[in-house]
Amino acid sequence: MKRFLFGGLTALVGASLVVMSIGILMMKMGLVPINADVAPSSLERKVLPLAVRASVARHSSEQPGGAEPPTDDDLVAGAEIYREMCAQCHGHLNGRASVLGASFYPPAPQLPGRGSSYTDAEVFWIVKHGIRNTSMPTWRNMLSDENIRQVAAFIKRMDSLPAAVEVKAKQEAKEQ
Missing domain, CATH: 1.20.5 (Single alpha-helices involved in coiled-coils or other helix-helix interfaces)
Structure with a gap:
């Protein structure tokens, strides 16, 4: 035996x-094949998201994102940061999808109307550090941790904002 x-x-x-x-x-x-204009193999489509999800979960536990509930001012600031820094790839607050984001592999998630399945801390980590080979850059050299916390809080709550924040965010979205 x-x-x-x-x-x-x-x-x-x-x-x-x-x-x-x-x-x-x-x-x-x-x-x-590594070119972005060819569909990836089924193995790549299955393995890459699994690796991303596991790595983000592991590393985000060290991040401060989501430690305190965001204030309305935090969410308004997060909406402004999203509009200026994120919408061109992840979709505009007025519901207009991003043509640029759709051209990436993998395509950038269109967040308005969908939000994110990641936790606040995970969104904080993703925004701060980026995700290699996905066109998601690191923002740690352009945004402070406080700004990253604000935009992460906004992304997590963008589809269920307090009324005052939603009015302000929609007002700014009309200006896009």
């Missing part, structure tokens, strides 16, 4: 090494 288990384990490890070697060889030969 031990020999059988050892043989099975050896075969599994050997097969894994062969598959990994083939994958590495394909990458070194340039056989894995």
